[in-house]
Structure formats: structure tokens, C-alpha cells
Amino acid sequence: MALETIVVLLVHFRIPLVVLLLAVCIGASAEQATQDSRPLPDPVVLTRQIREAIRLDYALQKEFTYREHRRDVKISTLGKVTVGPLRTFEVFPSTEPGKTYKRLIAVDGKPLDPAELAKRDAERQRDLARLETEAERAARTREEEAERREREAIIDDAMAVFAPTLIGREIYEGQPVIVARLSARPNARVTTREGRWFRQFEGRAWIAEADYQIARIDMHAIDDVSIGWGIVGRIHQGSRFVFSRRKVEDTWLPAELIFEGSGRTLLFRKFQLNAVTTYSDYRRQTKRNGLSP
Numbered sequence: 005m006a007l008e009t010i011v012v013l014l015v016h017f018r019i020p021l022v023v024l025l026l027a028v029c030i031g032a033s034a035e036q037a038t039q040d041s042r043p044l045p046d047p048v049v050l051t052r053q054i055r056e057a058i059r060l061d062y063a064l065q066k067e068f069t070y071r072e073h074r075r076d077v078k079i080s081t082l083g084k085v086t087v088g089p090l091r092t093f094e095v096f097p098s099t100e101p102g103k104t105y106k107r108l109i110a111v112d113g114k115p116l117d118p119a120e121l122a123k124r125d126a127e128r129q130r131d132l133a134r135l136e137t138e139a140e141r142a143a144r145t146r147e148e149e150a151e152r153r154e155r156e157a158i159i160d161d162a163m164a165v166f167a168p169t170l171i172g173r174e175i176y177e178g179q180p181v182i183v184a185r186l187s188a189r190p191n192a193r194v195t196t197r198e199g200r201w202f203r204q205f206e207g208r209a210w211i212a213e214a215d216y217q218i219a220r221i222d223m224h225a226i227d228d229v230s231i232g233w234g235i236v237g238r239i240h241q242g243s244r245f246v247f248s249r250r251k252v253e254d255t256w257l258p259a260e261l262i263f264e265g266s267g268r269t270l271l272f273r274k275f276q277l278n279a280v281t282t283y284s285d286y287r288r289q290t291k292r293n294g295l296s297p
Contacts, residue, residue: 161199
């Protein structure tokens with residue numbers, strides 16, 4: 005397991021988002037509301053409503069094109085951590101794994117050369133025109149099934165690890181939300197590496213009261229997170245990630261991901277990261293430009 009794996013998962017928040025979104029659904033208990041005198045919802049009822057309402061971001065985003073602004077984190081073979089330039093992508097999601105098109109349009113605010121952009125677009129259109137072979141279809145089906153099993157195992161671990169508690173109401177992005185505290189059960193039995201990492205985190209989640217979707221998650225490490233028994237690397241206690249969503253039309257979609265943390269690689273190389281990824285300009289998908297599948 006490489007340290008780059010955990011950094012990328014934390015900074016760009018793919019599978020862990022799936023788990024943390026579902027974690028707040030697990031048998032929450034209620035305490036006295038802190039900013040609203042009305043009783044909080046019945047935890048069992050709220051749990052069921054969230055389970056029925058939730059749609060994961062990788063599925064939701066497939067209905068929209070959007071812009072993604074990000075800096076990639078790289079780790080050399082000698083353990084040096086670097087952060088790349090700010091790259092802006094126009095994203096055309098696909099329902100088929102591996103066919104989402106992230107169209108690079110700018111680097112550090114400078115638009116990509118038109119000739120290079122046209123070349124990449126032509127390659128994309130050729131890829132879309134090519135028919136999938138039987139062998140490729142079979143391989144894609146196997147990959148989808150493996151990913152499904154992995155997600156389910158991680159979700160099972162999240163259910164074992166996190167102990168949510170409803171603590172009150174707030175207003176977030178103009179929407180009334182319920183706040184839940186997420187605490188980790190340190191002795192929870194898990195089967196995945198993500199599950200082992202989860203035991204080192206705690207934080208809060210904000211749940212939209214109108215439609216039971218997750219509006220925001222703020223988590224921090226309560227202990228050092230070891231990778232490869234600490235030999236490959238370590239993420240330090242206090243490292244934090246925040247994931248925010250905003251409502252677009254009638255759908256909650258990713259807005260911003262922040263990772264603030266420190267650690268070390270290969271026992272001796274220290275690093276400090278403050279990485280921000282933002283998502284904007286959501287539009288319902290069309291095929292007008294031939295770039296969507």
C-alpha cells in the first residue's frame with residue numbers, strides 16, 4: 005500500500021465519501037437540540053428516511069457536466085510529496101466505468117492551447133465511436149462487480165465503526181439542517197483498509213432536513229494514521245478534511261473538498277498539505293458537442 009493511495013483518497017475523496025455519507029444513517033441517538041427548541045426527529049425514522057433518500061455523488065454527478073478545479077498530489081519513489089499546478093477540467097460523466105471525460109481546459113488559469121484541446125477532443129470522439137468488444141464488455145462487467153463488492157465491504161465497515169449522535173439544528177446554505185456528531189468505535193471489527201483508517205477519525209455531518217441529503221462533513225484524525233505499519237508513511241493526528249455540497253436545482257452536489265494535514269513518508273520525510281478541490285458550473289448533460297457518451 006503506497007502513501008499516495010491514502011493521500012489521494014483523502015484529498016480527492018472517492019470511496020471514503022461513499023462511506024461517510026452512509027455512516028450518519030446508522031442508529032443515531034438524539035440529544036437536546038442546541039439551536040432550535042423543537043424536538044429532533046426520531047432517530048430510527050430519520051435513519052430510514054436518509055437510507056431511502058440518499059444517492060451517492062458518483063451517481064448524481066453523472067446527470068451533470070461541471071467544472072473541477074484541483075491540484076494533484078504526487079509522491080516520488082523517495083517519498084517526496086509535491087503538489088501540482090491548479091488544473092481546470094470540464095467534466096463529462098459517463099454511466100459506463102472508465103468513459104468519463106475530464107477535459108483539461110486550463111492550467112494555473114491559462115487556457116489550454118486550442119490545437120492541443122482540439123486534438124484531445126478528436127481522440128475522445130474516436131473513443132466514443134469505437135464499439136466495445138465482447139472481451140472488453142466482460143472485463144468491464146467484472147470490474148463493476150469488483151467495485152460493487154468493495155463498496156459494500158467499506159459500507160459494512162463504516163456501519164461498524166461510526167457511532168452518530170444527533171445534536172441540534174442549524175442553517176446551512178440557506179437550508180435547515182440537522183447536525184450529527186460522528187464518533188469512532190476504536191475496537192470495531194473491520195475487513196478493509198478504509199475501515200482501519202476510519203477508526204482514527206471523528207467529526208460532524210450536516211443533514212438537510214427537507215430531503216435527508218448530506219450537506220457537509222467535517223472530519224479530523226484523532227490519532228496518527230499509519231500506512232504499512234508506519235514504514236510507508238503516516239498521516240498525523242489533527243489532519244482534517246471537509247467535504248461540502250450545495251443544492252443545484254433539486255439535487256445536492258459536491259461543491260468543495262479541503263484536506264489540511266501533515267505527516268511523513270518513508271519514516272523520515274515530513275510533509276504539510278493544504279489541498280482544495282472545487283466543483284462548479286453544474287449543467288444537465290447534453291450531447292451537443294459530441295463529448296458525452
